[in-house]
Amino acid sequence: MALIPEYRSLPNTTLAAYFVGAYVLYRIIFSIYLIFFHPLAKFPGPKTWAVSRIPWARRVIKGDIWQVLDQLHLQYGPVVRIAPDEITTISPDAWKDLYVTRPLLPKDPYSQTPPLNGAHSLFTAADDTHKRIRGAIVNAFSDKALRNQSPIIEHHATRLIERIHREKVKSPNGIINLQKLFGYATFDTITDLSFGESFDGLEGDKTGQENSMIQNFFFHAKFSTIRNCLTRFAPLDIFLGLFLLGKTRASRTRNWKNAVDKIERRLAKGDVRDDFLTPVVGRIDETGRKGITSKELTTNGLAFVIADCQLSTVALATATYFLLREPKQWKRLAEEVRGRFVKGEEITVQSTQGMVYLEAVINETLRIRHPTPISLPRVLPKEGRVVGGVFVPGNTVVGINLQNIQTSPTLWVEPEVFHPERFLPKTDERYEERFEGDVKEAFMPFSTGVRNCIGSKVFLAQARVFLARLVWTFDLEMQGGQEDWLDQKAFLVFEPKPLFVKPTSR
Numbered sequence: 001m002a003l004i005p006e007y008r009s010l011p012n013t014t015l016a017a018y019f020v021g022a023y024v025l026y027r028i029i030f031s032i033y034l035i036f037f038h039p040l041a042k043f044p045g046p047k048t049w050a051v052s053r054i055p056w057a058r059r060v061i062k063g064d065i066w067q068v069l070d071q072l073h074l075q076y077g078p079v080v081r082i083a084p085d086e087i088t089t090i091s092p093d094a095w096k097d098l099y100v101t102r103p104l105l106p107k108d109p110y111s112q113t114p115p116l117n118g119a120h121s122l123f124t125a126a127d128d129t130h131k132r133i134r135g136a137i138v139n140a141f142s143d144k145a146l147r148n149q150s151p152i153i154e155h156h157a158t159r160l161i162e163r164i165h166r167e168k169v170k171s172p173n174g175i176i177n178l179q180k181l182f183g184y185a186t187f188d189t190i191t192d193l194s195f196g197e198s199f200d201g202l203e204g205d206k207t208g209q210e211n212s213m214i215q216n217f218f219f220h221a222k223f224s225t226i227r228n229c230l231t232r233f234a235p236l237d238i239f240l241g242l243f244l245l246g247k248t249r250a251s252r253t254r255n256w257k258n259a260v261d262k263i264e265r266r267l268a269k270g271d272v273r274d275d276f277l278t279p280v281v282g283r284i285d286e287t288g289r290k291g292i293t294s295k296e297l298t299t300n301g302l303a304f305v306i307a308d309c310q311l312s313t314v315a316l317a318t319a320t321y322f323l324l325r326e327p328k329q330w331k332r333l334a335e336e337v338r339g340r341f342v343k344g345e346e347i348t349v350q351s352t353q354g355m356v357y358l359e360a361v362i363n364e365t366l367r368i369r370h371p372t373p374i375s376l377p378r379v380l381p382k383e384g385r386v387v388g389g390v391f392v393p394g395n396t397v398v399g400i401n402l403q404n405i406q407t408s409p410t411l412w413v414e415p416e417v418f419h420p421e422r423f424l425p426k427t428d429e430r431y432e433e434r435f436e437g438d439v440k441e442a443f444m445p446f447s448t449g450v451r452n453c454i455g456s457k458v459f460l461a462q463a464r465v466f467l468a469r470l471v472w473t474f475d476l477e478m479q480g481g482q483e484d485w486l487d488q489k490a491f492l493v494f495e496p497k498p499l500f501v502k503p504t505s506r
């Protein structure tokens with residue numbers, strides 16, 4: 001009782017100092033616990049990262065976390081503690097331990113942006129909901145389905161080449177931004193496949209309406225990355241969410257309506273052609289107990305569009321950049337493509353299968369520059385699990401960073417050098433023995449297990465046809481001053497710079 005008047009009589013500044021002092025003392029004691037006594041204390045890593053999420057968050061928000069993780073692995077080894085409750089690994093065995101071994105590990109909820117309308121995409125759905133949705137649409141991604149969808153991909157490849165011709169003529173010095181055109185081409189292809197109608201970005205020069213949706217996707221990727229990161233520092237994420245969601249509400253509503261209208265028109269036509277909607281025609285089930293609901297169909301359609309449009313654009317622009325920087329590799333690819341086809345139209349999804357150098361170029365591009373250089377974090381069960389040969393305690397968040405595992409000097413020969421040859425069959429005369437040193441099991445650009453990339457075959461088909469048609473039709477020269485083109489930030493996905501090239505028809 002006697003304390004209360006004394007306590008009350010303290011000046012406000014002294015009171016505040018007590019509180020600050022108590023908090024600092026608590027942080028110091030807690031930090032000592034985190035560094036020396038916490039179950040993750042045995043894992044190496046920077047001490048400042050072990051005691052707080054802030055160093056990690058700072059790098060995510062700066063867009064260079066993938067580069068910093070590279071350095072941390074070099075310094076500390078294959079397993080690094082990057083937060084009080086999280087470790088990252090580049091052990092190839094961890095692919096199986098984290099993404100295949102049963103029971104399946106849930107995704108770290110902090111790494112996910114929850115759907116605004118409650119209808120999950122495959123990315124955010126868990127357990128039975130994930131199984132149900134994937135089961136409803138998986139047939140749209142089979143080899144057979146892809147064969148039937150091929151004319152759509154080839155049609156947009158033709159329009160890409162036509163647009164490059166038009167752009168070349170329009171440009172006073174013949175220089176064009178190829179990254180932008182890849183963006184339109186992938187956008188047109190994937191909207192055609194996902195919604196049943198193309199958004200016709202490649203025709204924008206004719207209609208005078210250049211589509212800005214692609215730029216918006218990259219903006220959203222940045223926003224979602226920062227918001228997800230801030231969910232660990234609530235209520236900061238809520239403020240950012242209110243501000244940015246308000247700012248983007250109109251465009252989101254427009255995109256949603258556009259998608260719904262197109263999907264409805266496509267479903268009404270019935271079983272008329274093969275696209276991603278074919279397996280669900282007449283099978284929409286609004287109960288949410290089997291199949292897929294119409295809201296989930298739209299959410300997933302938009303997710304496919306965003307995934308393809310961003311990742312394929314980055315991959316295609318990056319492949320072209322590497323090829324133009326490395327004349328020997330360009331020449332090898334040109335020989336393969338030009339030696340095989342007499343006419344550009346012969347270049348199809350089917351006819352580009354088994355083109356070993358082309359496939360090696362695509363693989364090497366994905367290896368050296370994964371379009372989405374993120375970690376795939378999973379939460380361990382309370383009993384813990386062996387990951388990559390090391391026991392990791394329960395409730396730890398563990399992930400493989402897609403970029404780091406593909407460029408670690410402990411796993412790859414000359415990891416930063418563009419050598420498609422490393423992916424050639426050993427019997428190929430261009431293969432070099434030194435690439436025996438590569439640990440190819442580390443290379444899983446589409447992840448593995450039941451949550452692997454459902455769209456990988458579509459991407460590969462598109463990449464083969466677009467690149468082969470480009471190389472068949474044009475000689476390309478890179479405009480100077482782009483030596484630092486690869487210096488890009490990544491927010492979920494790399495933010496590609498314009499790629500200025502001068503195409504000349506052969």
Ligand code: HEM
Pocket residue numbers: 122123134303304305307308311312315366371372376402445446447450451452453454455456458459
């Ligand atoms: C360069 C191209 C691509 C790469 C490197 C890539 C990579 C990946 C990776 C690593 C995952 C696993 C994500 C996780 O575990 O959280 C994934 C999942 C997924 N990808 Fe892709 N992707 C690409 C293109 C595409 C395309 C073209 C589509 C759509 C047509 C697509 C649709 C999806 C979907 C829906 C999932 C979630 C699958 C599930 O959880 O069931 N991706 N992708």
